[in-house]
Ligand code: HEM
């Protein structure tokens with residue numbers, strides 16, 4: 667392996683870091699909207715945040731497609747997983763980041779209702795019978811997987827903090843430096 671590759675394997679490249687932190691911010695936002703909705707769907711906070719839940723979810727869906735493509739393309743140059751738990755945990759996060767908005771969007775499509783995001787039309791909607799399996803899939807799994815990922819993310823952050831407190835600050839540094 668060339669010297670450049672050896673060096674770059676010590677930290678994530680700028681695109682991976684940019685996507686990681688941009689998405690982390692959007693996830694923070696979307697979980698605020700989901701929590702406000704869960705706790706009190708009549709509150710002023712929910713009325714402020716909820717209208718953007720689907721549009722921000724759509725952006726996250728587009729970003730995870732890009733991020734997956736980039737991670738595959740840059741696979742050889744990325745830092746190796748620290749251990750098997752980190753490897754499986756990161757793969758699970760990728761799967762959930764893809765599946766959660768996907769089932770949300772499928773339910774939206776199946777409902778036959780038009781959907782626009784930030785003023786741009788995304789789905790036209792249709793007349794006639796709804797597509798029941800899409801609605802059921804979304805109703806069964808969207809929230810369930812959404813809260814499951816929240817727990818995984820807390821575990822992910824906890825693991826980073828643990829490494830840091832053990833004096834292994836390089837784990838955090840490879841995602842920020
Ligand atoms: C990665 C992106 C997303 C995350 C992490 C996420 C997360 C969540 C969570 C945790 C809930 C549960 C809230 C509660 O219990 O009241 C929820 C509800 C909901 N989400 Fe999302 N969501 C995402 C994207 C989307 C998208 C793209 C759509 C539709 C286009 C959508 C539509 C909904 C709807 C309609 C609900 C209402 C509750 C339900 O019936 O399931 N979400 N979301």
Ligand code: HEM
Nearest residue numbers: 686690693737745748752756759760819823826837838841
């Ligand atoms: C304060 C919040 C967060 C912190 C401090 C954090 C920190 C880190 C660090 C230090 C790494 C590198 C660890 C390693 O290479 O073993 C990493 C990687 C990763 N993080 Fe986070 N993270 C945060 C939020 C999130 C969120 C919200 C998600 C997804 C929902 C996420 C998903 C990932 C994934 C999938 C990786 C593997 C690298 C990749 O392919 O992008 N992180 N994170």
